[in-house]
Amino acid sequence: MTEVLANYTADISELKQNPCELIKRAEGQAVAILHHNRPSAYLLPAELYEQMIDILEDYALTQELKKRLNDEEKPITVKLDEL
Structure with missing residues (x-):
């Protein structure tokens, strides 16, 4: 089984519907984007990425x-x- 390295998860359809809401709901933390219940990407707020x-x-x-x-x-x- 693949480890999910985030406290928040969402599937691809949730990401397509409202990515800004996912970021808001995660309260500054990473969101694991799942595809067939496996992480396919991580969505990071700009501040966390920086x-x-x-x-x-x-x-x-x-x-x-x-x-x-x-x-x-x-x-x-x-x-x-x-100098």
Whole structure:
């Protein structure tokens, strides 16, 4: 069985009828759109999507930072006034 990763669900016909009502009813959370009782998509309010993108960008920057800290190159000291 496929896991549904949302507290709210709707089927495709509900989505077609009134997508704005689905978003309102979910109160800022994701809505799993089901097709034959399996998730086929997730409907996200814009604010939640933006938060997710911010988290992904932060994660990518953290991974790059860890990579650079472990590359064994000697760090360069820089003063803010020199930038």
